[in-house]
Amino acid sequence: MEEINEETPLFTISIVSQILGIHSQTLRIYDREGLVCPIRTPSNRRLYSERDIKRLKYVCYLVHERGVNISGAKIILEMTDNINKKGDDNENQ
Numbered sequence: 001m002e003e004i005n006e007e008t009p010l011f012t013i014s015i016v017s018q019i020l021g022i023h024s025q026t027l028r029i030y031d032r033e034g035l036v037c038p039i040r041t042p043s044n045r046r047l048y049s050e051r052d053i054k055r056l057k058y059v060c061y062l063v064h065e066r067g068v069n070i071s072g073a074k075i076i077l078e079m080t081d082n083i084n085k086k087g088d089d090n091e092n093q
Contacts, residue, residue: 007051008049009038009047011047013045019053034074062076
């Protein structure tokens with residue numbers, strides 16, 4: 001039996017849409033723009049992990065509450081990812 005953690009893809013696009021209160025088409029746009037990259041099943045269905053949902057919550061915060069456009073959100077996420085990666089690299093040294 002596979003261990004389930006926050007990176008395990010479990011949630012379909014319709015479930016994530018309900019959790020976040022946004023349209024599934026918005027999730028498809030975020031995927032196409034590279035803001036989040038859910039796993040694809042062999043039948044090409046998107047499956048999201050808890051980590052993906054946390055990232056999407058942050059995207060929704062940036063876009064809907066702070067007024068950042070998708071391009072700006074993408075830049076912020078890239079900067080955040082780089083900072084987190086550098087922090088992980090420093091911990092491993």
